[in-house]
Amino acid sequence: MSWDFDYSAVNSISNLLEENGLNMTRKFGQNFLVSRASLEKIVSLSGACAGMKVWEVGPGIGALTSLLLKSGARVTAFEIDRGFCRILREKAFADELENGQLKLIEGDALKTWLPEFEENGAPDVICANLPYNVGSVLIGSFIEHRCLPPLMVYTLQSEVVHRICAKPGDEDYSGFSVVTSLDYENREAFVLKAGNFWPAPNVDSSVVEMRRKEQSVIEQADAQNFFNTVHALFAQRRKTVKNNLKALKLSSQTIDGALERAGIPATERAENLSVSQIARLSKELI
Ligand code: SAM
Numbered sequence: 001m002s003w004d005f006d007y008s009a010v011n012s013i014s015n016l017l018e019e020n021g022l023n024m025t026r027k028f029g030q031n032f033l034v035s036r037a038s039l040e041k042i043v044s045l046s047g048a049c050a051g052m053k054v055w056e057v058g059p060g061i062g063a064l065t066s067l068l069l070k071s072g073a074r075v076t077a078f079e080i081d082r083g084f085c086r087i088l089r090e091k092a093f094a095d096e097l098e099n100g101q102l103k104l105i106e107g108d109a110l111k112t113w114l115p116e117f118e119e120n121g122a123p124d125v126i127c128a129n130l131p132y133n134v135g136s137v138l139i140g141s142f143i144e145h146r147c148l149p150p151l152m153v154y155t156l157q158s159e160v161v162h163r164i165c166a167k168p169g170d171e172d173y174s175g176f177s178v179v180t181s182l183d184y185e186n187r188e189a190f191v192l193k194a195g196n197f198w199p200a201p202n203v204d205s206s207v208v209e210m211r212r213k214e215q216s217v218i219e220q221a222d223a224q225n226f227f228n229t230v231h232a233l234f235a236q237r238r239k240t241v242k243n244n245l246k247a248l249k250l251s252s253q254t255i256d257g258a259l260e261r262a263g264i265p266a267t268e269r270a271e272n273l274s275v276s277q278i279a280r281l282s283k284e285l286i
Pocket of ligand 1: 030031062063
C-alpha cells in the first residue's frame with residue numbers, strides 16, 4: 001500500500017480536507033477516530049486477515065480501512081460523503097480499488113447494503129466506526145433482513161452499546177436489545193472517551209463485539225413473525241404485554257391463549273421477558 005497517511009495527526013487531516021475543499025458534516029455523524037492504538041485494537045478484535053471478506057460502513061477518509069486492507073482482508077466500504085469517496089478513490093486506495101481488494105459503494109448505506117447482500121451474501125465480518133445517526137437502524141436492519149456475519153465489531157455511542165448488551169430487567173433493556181441478542185452474544189469490549197475523536201463528540205463511545213450464536217433462537221421461517229412481536233411488545237413501555245400485543249390486531253382470545261401456552265402472565269411487561277420467552281410467544285401467536 002503506497003498511501004502512508006498519519007490518521008492520528010489532526011493537522012494532516014484538516015490540511016487534506018482543506019486541499020480538497022471539504023468540511024466535516026455533523027449531519028453525517030462525522031467524528032474521525034484519531035487514536036492509532038484504538039484503531040489497531042478494533043482491527044485486532046475483528047480478526048481481519050488475508051482473504052477475509054469485511055464490510056465497513058462509513059470509511060470516512062480511510063483510517064480503519066487502511067488497517068483492514070493492510071491485514072490482507074477484502075473490504076467492501078459504504079460511504080455517503082462524495083468528497084470522502086473522491087479522496088478514497090483518487091488518493092488513498094486507487095491501487096486497491098484497481099486490483100479489487102477494495103470495493104467502494106457510494107451513497108446511503110441504509111439503501112445500498114441490501115442490494116450488495118442480495119448479490120454477494122453476508123461478509124465474514126462487519127467492522128465499523130458507525131455514524132451515530134444511523135448506527136442502530138443499520139444494525140437492526142442487518143439482523144431483520146437476516147444478514148448475519150459471524151462477527152460484527154462496532155464503535156457506537158456507549159448508550160447504544162449498553163442497550164445492545166442489556167439483559168431482561170436492566171434499565172437499558174429494549175426491543176433493540178432483543179433484536180440484537182436473537183442471534184448474537186454481545187460484549188462491550190472497551191470504552192473510547194470523546195477525546196479519541198476529531199471533532200470530539202458530546203458523548204463517550206464504546207466498541208461492541210457481537211459474536212454470532214451457534215444456533216439462533218428462532219427458525220428462519222419464523223423470523224418476520226418474531227420481529228413483529230418484538231415491535232408490538234415494546235411499542236409502549238408502560239403497557240402490559242397483553243395491551244401492547246393488541247396492536248397485532250389479533251383477537252383477545254388468541255392473545256390470551258398464546259400468553260398462557262408461553263407461560264407469560266398477561267400483566268407482565270416486555271422489559272422482563274427474555275429472547276427465548278419472546279420467541280416462544282411469537283410462535284404461539286401464529
Ligand atoms: N471510519 C472513519 C473513522 O473511523 O475515523 C469515519 C467514521 S465517522 C464516525 C462516520 C462515517 O460514516 C463518515 O465518513 C460519514 O460520512 C459516513 N456516513 C454517515 N452516514 C452514512 C450513511 N447513511 N451511509 C454511509 N456512510 C455514512
